[in-house]
Amino acid sequence: MKTSLDELLAFTTVIATGSITAAAEQLGQTVSGVSRALGRLEEKLGTTLLTRTTRRLELTPEGQLFLTSARGILASVEAAEEQMAVCRQKPAGRLRVNAASPFMLHVIVPLVSEFRRQFPDIELELNSDESLIDLIEQRTDVAIRIGPLRDSTLHARPLGSHRLRVLASPAYLERAGRPRSVAGLADHSCIGFTQPDSLNQWPLRSAVGERYEIAPSLRASSGETVRQLALAGAGIACLADFMTAEDRKRGDLVQVLAKDTAEVRQPVNAVYYRNTELALRIRCFLDFLVARLNEAG
Numbered sequence: 001m002k003t004s005l006d007e008l009l010a011f012t013t014v015i016a017t018g019s020i021t022a023a024a025e026q027l028g029q030t031v032s033g034v035s036r037a038l039g040r041l042e043e044k045l046g047t048t049l050l051t052r053t054t055r056r057l058e059l060t061p062e063g064q065l066f067l068t069s070a071r072g073i074l075a076s077v078e079a080a081e082e083q084m085a086v087c088r089q090k091p092a093g094r095l096r097v098n099a100a101s102p103f104m105l106h107v108i109v110p111l112v113s114e115f116r117r118q119f120p121d122i123e124l125e126l127n128s129d130e131s132l133i134d135l136i137e138q139r140t141d142v143a144i145r146i147g148p149l150r151d152s153t154l155h156a157r158p159l160g161s162h163r164l165r166v167l168a169s170p171a172y173l174e175r176a177g178r179p180r181s182v183a184g185l186a187d188h189s190c191i192g193f194t195q196p197d198s199l200n201q202w203p204l205r206s207a208v209g210e211r212y213e214i215a216p217s218l219r220a221s222s223g224e225t226v227r228q229l230a231l232a233g234a235g236i237a238c239l240a241d242f243m244t245a246e247d248r249k250r251g252d253l254v255q256v257l258a259k260d261t262a263e264v265r266q267p268v269n270a271v272y273y274r275n276t277e278l279a280l281r282i283r284c285f286l287d288f289l290v291a292r293l294n295e296a297g
Helices: 005-017 020-027 031-045 061-088 101-118 170-176 183-187 223-231 245-250 280-296
Strands: 050-052 057-059 093-099 122-128 142-146 155-168 190-193 218-220 236-240 265-272
Touching: 005 020, 005 031, 005 057, 005 061, 020 031, 057 061, 061 093, 093 101, 093 280, 101 122, 101 142, 101 223, 101 280, 122 280, 142 155, 142 280, 155 170, 155 245, 155 280, 190 223, 218 223, 223 236, 265 280
Parallel strands: 093 122, 093 142, 190 218, 190 236
Antiparallel strands: 050 057, 142 265, 155 236, 155 265
């Protein structure tokens, strides 16, 4: 075989990240090294895989065809390595985990040190995205998704659920006053999300049911940004308990409209794409995460 695995990895990572610079950063290599690997690959194959402009990279038809094969080869190598680890009953290898930044920061990151002590041969790679990703395209082993699942092609393992609360900082409430009714939110600064629109439907009882759609005066794409804005006194926000437990314990955020708040919980699932038996390193991570979440209630 003329083509090396390093060249295949450089090629697929460039496509996944969108640029040679981003691929070099993810792989821990130099930009020139990744560029040379792509050049060698194209020379060995005798074809152009990517067209390069000053603004973007685009796959040629030959590149699109080769990409599918390259991903399959890398997946097969990873599967072979996993089988060897299973034979040793010692989980090992790279584990790519993707989650929205709030869950990553408030739930996963505090558990990383303990996980690595228990499983020192698993190499964790943590990535955050606020929107849903394609697990195969991004070469992700496990993604944590909050809310109802829509993709039936994925396997899912429930991790639990988290309650939603409407919160504000004491500083904001002192300045703007505390809303006395759900309708009174119209006179306040409500911090919402850019997308999806369902996140701007708060679990508040009103004349139309147990969901109240706010008209945000301030929007953000990340739940962590919404949290920081609420802590800074920018307005009232609706956030999940997992990211505000410490804030509420310290009194940095307080619940408003508690009597009008419906018991709404967001499901949390770990999703993964595997046609074969679950890889040992993935199973160990999920078992560990479920145990720690159960301990935390």
